[in-house]
Amino acid sequence: MNVEGIWRRTIELAGDGRSVMVIDQARLPYAIEWMTLTSVAEVARAIRDMHIRGAPLIGATAAYGVAIAMRTGVALDAACAELAETRPTAINLRWALHQMQSALAGVYAGEREAVAYAAAAKIADDDVAACEAIGNYGKGIIDAIHKPRVDVLTHCNAGWLATVDWGTALAPVYKAHEAGIAVHVWVEETRPRNQGMLTAWELLQHGVPHTVIADNAGGHLMQRGQVDLCIVGTDRTTRNGDVCNKIGTYLKGLAAHDNGVPFYAAVPSSSIDWTVGAPAEIPIEERSGDEVRFVNGLIEGKPGRVEIVPRGSAVANPAFDVTPRRYMTGLITERGVATPATLAGMFGK
Numbered sequence: 001m002n003v004e005g006i007w008r009r010t011i012e013l014a015g016d017g018r019s020v021m022v023i024d025q026a027r028l029p030y031a032i033e034w035m036t037l038t039s040v041a042e043v044a045r046a047i048r049d050m051h052i053r054g055a056p057l058i059g060a061t062a063a064y065g066v067a068i069a070m071r072t073g074v075a076l077d078a079a080c081a082e083l084a085e086t087r088p089t090a091i092n093l094r095w096a097l098h099q100m101q102s103a104l105a106g107v108y109a110g111e112r113e114a115v116a117y118a119a120a121a122k123i124a125d126d127d128v129a130a131c132e133a134i135g136n137y138g139k140g141i142i143d144a145i146h147k148p149r150v151d152v153l154t155h156c157n158a159g160w161l162a163t164v165d166w167g168t169a170l171a172p173v174y175k176a177h178e179a180g181i182a183v184h185v186w187v188e189e190t191r192p193r194n195q196g197m198l199t200a201w202e203l204l205q206h207g208v209p210h211t212v213i214a215d216n217a218g219g220h221l222m223q224r225g226q227v228d229l230c231i232v233g234t235d236r237t238t239r240n241g242d243v244c245n246k247i248g249t250y251l252k253g254l255a256a257h258d259n260g261v262p263f264y265a266a267v268p269s270s271s272i273d274w275t276v277g278a279p280a281e282i283p284i285e286e287r288s289g290d291e292v293r294f295v296n297g298l299i300e301g302k303p304g305r306v307e308i309v310p311r312g313s314a315v316a317n318p319a320f321d322v323t324p325r326r327y328m329t330g331l332i333t334e335r336g337v338a339t340p341a342t343l344a345g346m347f348g349k
Contacts, residue, residue, distance in 0.1 A: 001159075001160035001161070001165055001166075001202065001205075002202075002205045002206050003023070003032060003205060004032065004205070009124070009128070009164050009165050010022060010023050010057055010160060010161060010163070010164055010165070011057065011060055011061055011064065011124060011164055014036055018067075018068070018071055018117070019036050019037065019038045019068075020036070020037045020038075020043070020061070020064045020065075020068065021034050021035070021036055021037075022034065022035050022037065022046065022051070022052055022057075022061060023035075023161070024051050025050065025051060025052060025053050025161060025198060026049070026050060026051045027303075028161075028197070028198055028201055029197050029198065029200070029201035030298060030303050031303070035051060037061075037064075037065075037068070038068065038072075039068060039072060040065050040068060040069045040072070040074050040079045040082055040083065041082070043061060043062065043064070043065035043068060043083065044065065044082050044083055044085075044086050046061065047061060047062065047083070047086040047087060047093075048086040048087065050193065053157065053161070053162060053193075053195065053198075054157065054158065054161060054162020054163055054233070055090035055091070055092040055093070055162070055233070055234070055235045055236070055270075055271055056092050056127050056131070056162065056163040056164065056168065056268060056270060056271070057161070057162055057163055057164060058086075058087060058090050058092055058093050058096075059090075059092030059093055059095060059096035059123065059127075059270060060096065060120070060123050060124045060127055060163075060164050062083045062086075062093050062096045062097055062100075063096045063097075063099065063100050063119065063120035063123045063124070064117075064120045064124075065079065065083050066079055066080065066083070066097065066100040066104075066116055066120065067100075067113070067116035067117045067119070067120045069116075070104070070112040070113045070115075070116040070117075071113050071116075076100075076101065076104060076112075080097045080100070080101060083097060084097055087285065088283045088285050089235050089236060089244060089282065089283055089284060089285045089319065089320050090235040090236060090271075091235070091236040091270075091271060091272070091273045092235075092270050092271055095270050096123055096270070099119065099123060100116065100119055100120070100123075103115060103116070103119035104116060104119070124164045125164075127163055127164040127165075127268070127270070128163075128164050128165045128166060129334070130268040130269065130270070130334035131160075131163050131164070131165060131166035131167055131168055131171050131268065131334075132165075132166050132171065133334035133335075134166075134168055134171050134172070134266050134267075134268065134332050134333065134334055135166055135167075135171030135172050135174060135175040136175055137172070137332050137333075137334075137336055137337055138171060138172025138173075138175065138176075138231065138264070138266060138332045138337075139172050139175035139176045139179060139181075140337075141172065141229065141262075141264065141330075141332070141337065142172055142173070142176040142181060142183060142229075143176065143179070143181055145228050145229065147228065148182060149182040149183070149184055150176070150181065150182065150183045150184070150228050150229075151183075151184050151185075151186060151226055151227050151228045152172075152173060152183060152184070152185050152186065152227075152228065152229055152230070152231055153185075153186040153188070153218055153221065153222075153227045153229075153230045153231075153252070153261075154169050154170065154173075154185060154186070154187065154188065154199060154230070154231055154232060155188045155190055155196075155215075155218070155230075155232050155245070155246060155248055155249050155252055156188075156190045156195045156196070156199075156232065156233060156245060156246035156248075156249070157190070157195035157196065157198040157199045157202075157233075158170055158199075158231075158232065158233025158234075158266060159171075159174075159198070159199055159202045159203070160174075160202060161198050161202055162233060167202075167233075167266075168233045168234070168266035168267070168268060168271075168332075169231040169232050169233045169265075169266040170185075170199065170202070170203075170231075171266065172231060172266070172332065173185055173203075173208060173231075174206060174208070177206065177207075177208050183208065183209070184209045184210065184211070185199070185203055185208060185209070185210040185211075186210070186211055186213055186218065186221060186226075186227060187199045187200045187203070187210050187211065187212045187213065188212075188213055188214070188215045188217075188218055188248070188252075189212060189213070189214055189215055190215060190246060190248065191215055191248075191292075192291045192292045192295075192317065193291060194295075194296070195246065196212060197212070200212050215248050218230075218251075218252050218255060219251070219252075219255035219258075219259075222255050222256060222258075222259040222261050223255075223259055227256075227259075227261050228261070228262075229261060229262040229263070229264065229329075230252055230253075230256050230261060230262070230263045230264065231264045231265070231266060231332070232245050232249050232252070232263075232264075232265050232266070232323075233245055233246075233265065233266055234265050234266070234267050234271050235271065235320060236271060236272075236273050236276070236282055237265065237267050237271055237272045237273065237331065237343075238272075238273060238276045238277055238278065238279065238281075238282070238325075239272065239273070239274045239275075239276065239277055239343070239344055239349065240277055240278075240325055240340060240343075240344075241325035241328055241331060241338075241339070241340025241341070241343050242278075242279045242322050242323065242324055242325045242340075243265040243267070243322065243323045243325075243328060243331075244279070244282050244284075244320050244321070244322045244323075245265070245320065245321070245323065246319070246320060246321075247318055247319055247320055247321050248321070249321055249323050250321040250322065250323045252323075253323035253324075253327035253328070254327065256327065257326075257327045262329040262330075263323075263327055263328060263329050264328070264329055264330050264331070264332055264337075265323075265328060265331050265332070266332045267331045267332065267333050267343075268333065268334055269333060269334060269335075269347060272343070272347070274344075274349055279322040279324065282320075282322060284318050284319065284320050284321070285318075285319040285320060286316070286317060286318055286319070287317045287318075287319045288317060289314075289315030289316070289317050291317055292309060292315045292316075292317050293307060293308070293309040293315055294306065294307050294308065295308050325340035326340075328340055331343055333346065333347075335347065
């Protein structure tokens with residue numbers, strides 16, 4: 001990822017080779033700060049409180065959390081249990097913890113730390129490779145739209161901030177931009193956590209043309225023919241190709257279907273839950289009502305938050321919804337572009 005002209009990953013080992021550094025997404029887009037995580041509790045808090053966002057990055061961070069546990073003497077099962085409770089919807093978290101448990105099975109205590117750090121590093125490296133492959137396959141979709149400018153609409157943040165590098169939904173955009181294809185991104189603000197501002201920030205870092213819009217403007221733009229395709233990320237995809245993503249994605253799928261706009265999800269294999277066949281089986285995280293009640297921003301040039309909901313009004317805050325497979329044009333994976341019907345076969349399931 002490009003941070004003020006320097007290519008970095010969202011998660012890195014600190015100078016001691018054991019602590020973990022992550023970019024603090026709670027401070028973006030107003031300040032660039034890095035957090036140093038040295039304990040399982042710090043890793044769990046960073047994930048739960050959304051200093052770290054994005055299913056693939058959550059998985060990679062949890063993997064390093066297990067490695068830190070092996071260094072600090074925390075039992076494997078206890079560390080995995082604490083980390084698993086932080087975010088219920090994103091499957092990458094549990095996938096990564098399972099990978100770490102498998103890597104450490106039968107490993108002697110004296111070797112566990114080294115094995116754990118190596119396994120976490122592999123999860124991070126594999127995520128980068130998968131996201132870059134998704135970018136290459138998705139670039140082909142963008143390139144096939146023969147227009148002077150290709151307008152892509154996205155929801156939430158599925159760029160490199162949500163992964164270790166490249167991103168999922170934005171990886172095709174970056175690949176297209178680097179290839180000289182004229183691409184423009186409609187960035188939905190994505191209430192209530194405003195992850196769209198993270199998308200806008202990273203697109204700005206890379207010089208990709210973009211425009212921030214209100215969430216409810218997407219359908220209007222599709223009606224007017226100003227959207228060529230939609231690409232979104234995923235926190236969990238069923239084996240049948242139903243896509244669970246940030247709340248509001250389903251409405252974009254409906255609008256795209258009604259207006260004949262291709263609707264794709266960028267789906268790394270680590271985000272596919274092969275044990276789930278029906279959308280109703282996916283647990284939907286209900287987050288604090290304060291995320292709806294308050295809006296973060298700059299107040300006289302300084303970060304702050306403003307209460308916008310009348311006191312006494314009840315607030316609900318479901319964090320995700322599911323777009324049924326019938327609205328998905330395709331699923332962009334690291335192995336190629338699948339349809340919901342061909343997804344399982346592509347991965348030999």
